[in-house]
Amino acid sequence: TQPETTEIVNGSLAAARAGKGVINLSLGGPRDLAIEYAVEEAVALGSLVVAASGNEGDEGNQLGYPAALPRVVTVGATGRDGQVAAFSSSSVYVDVAAPGADVTVASAIQNAWTTSSGTSFSSPPVAGAAAWIWTVRPELTADQVAEIVRRSASDLGKPGRDAFSGYGMLNVAATCAAAGLIVGVVTLTGLGLRFSEIVIAFFFNDTATTEIYT
Numbered sequence: 001t002q003p004e005t006t007e008i009v010n011g012s013l014a015a016a017r018a019g020k021g022v023i024n025l026s027l028g029g030p031r032d033l034a035i036e037y038a039v040e041e042a043v044a045l046g047s048l049v050v051a052a053s054g055n056e057g058d059e060g061n062q063l064g065y066p067a068a069l070p071r072v073v074t075v076g077a078t079g080r081d082g083q084v085a086a087f088s089s090s091s092v093y094v095d096v097a098a099p100g101a102d103v104t105v106a107s108a109i110q111n112a113w114t115t116s117s118g119t120s121f122s123s124p125p126v127a128g129a130a131a132w133i134w135t136v137r138p139e140l141t142a143d144q145v146a147e148i149v150r151r152s153a154s155d156l157g158k159p160g161r162d163a164f165s166g167y168g169m170l171n172v173a174a175t176c177a178a179a180g181l182i183v184g185v186v187t188l189t190g191l192g193l194r195f196s197e198i199v200i201a202f203f204f205n206d207t208a209t210t211e212i213y214t
Contacts, residue, residue, distance in 0.1 A: 003027065009038040012049075020046035020142065022134065024127035026120035028054045028064035035066055043071050048134075048142035050075060050127040052119035054089030061089055068093045073130070073146050075123040076165055077101060084156060088119055090163040095146070096153045097165040098122040129172050133179040152178045 003011075008027065012035075015023050023042055028051065039049050053076045054064035067074040068091065077088040077100025084090075085101045100122035107114045130145050137145075152175040153168035161167050 005032055005034050009034050012038040012042050016042035016045045016047045020048075022048045022050060022127045022131040024124050025049065025051040025066055026123050028052055028067055028119075031065045031068075036069060039066050039069050039072060043142070046142055048073065048127075048130055048145055050123050050130065052123045053077075053091065053094050055087045055118050057084075057088045057090055058086045061091075063091055063093075064089060067091075071143070071146075073126060073149065074166070075119060075126045075170075077117070077119045077122040078156075078165070078169055082156075082169065084164040085117065087117065088122075088164070092163055094163060094166040095150050096126060096167055096170050097156065098125045098170040125172075126170050129170060129175050132176065137179050148178050149175055 008025070012023055012025070015021060016038075025039075042049055049066065049069075049071070050073045051067045051069075053067045053074050054062070055077075056062045056064065066072055067089070072093075073095045074091075074093045076090065076094045076097040077085040078097045079085045079101035080099075084097055088097065088100065100119050101117045102115045103117065103121040104113055105116050105121075106112075126149060130149055133145050133148055134140060140148075149170070150167040152171055153166070154171045154174070155168040156162075156165040
């Protein structure tokens with residue numbers, strides 16, 4: 001469900017004005033000046049904005065926003081084969097990619113576990129990795145955190161940056177190592193899920209957050 005523009009703007013501004021942090025926007029659409037101004041203010045206040053690239057890769061690949069805005073970390077999706085998913089929107093704005101196909105999620109509507117796909121599931125792990133870095137390296141700027149995420153990604157396809165996966169697949173271990181962190185990876189099994197899940201727990205502004213993704 002796409003939230004209203006006012007909800008996106010108010011949420012982004014509230015987060016940014018509370019102090020610099022990572023703002024994840026798992027949404028996209030045509031250019032919206034109100035959202036654009038909110039993103040610009042968030043960036044100006046020192047926050048890092050992460051956004052989903054969009055799901056139009058096999059349907060015309062229309063450019064989406066806020067993914068195409070300056071200084072936004074734009075995230076594409078990969079499938080279970082580790083390659084860029086066909087639906088993942090490509091553009092010169094894509095920075096990295098992360099798992100986003102057949103992701104196990106809890107459905108409130110179905111009251112059960114189900115699977116879903118989209119770049120909206122890809123951007124949160126990137127935001128989580130960035131927040132993890134910033135927790136232990138608060139002296140870094142948003143641009144520096146973003147660059148660590150980009151440069152530590154695992155290259156996909158032909159060598160070098162491309163329009164499909166940017167600098168490559170999010171590599172949490174390499175990202176944390178580049179930031180001087182010690183990484184622990186936990187694998188969950190036997191929870192009724194079809195696949196093992198990687199759990200990344202991080203602390204940001206004294207709040208424990210957990211991102212689960214395949």
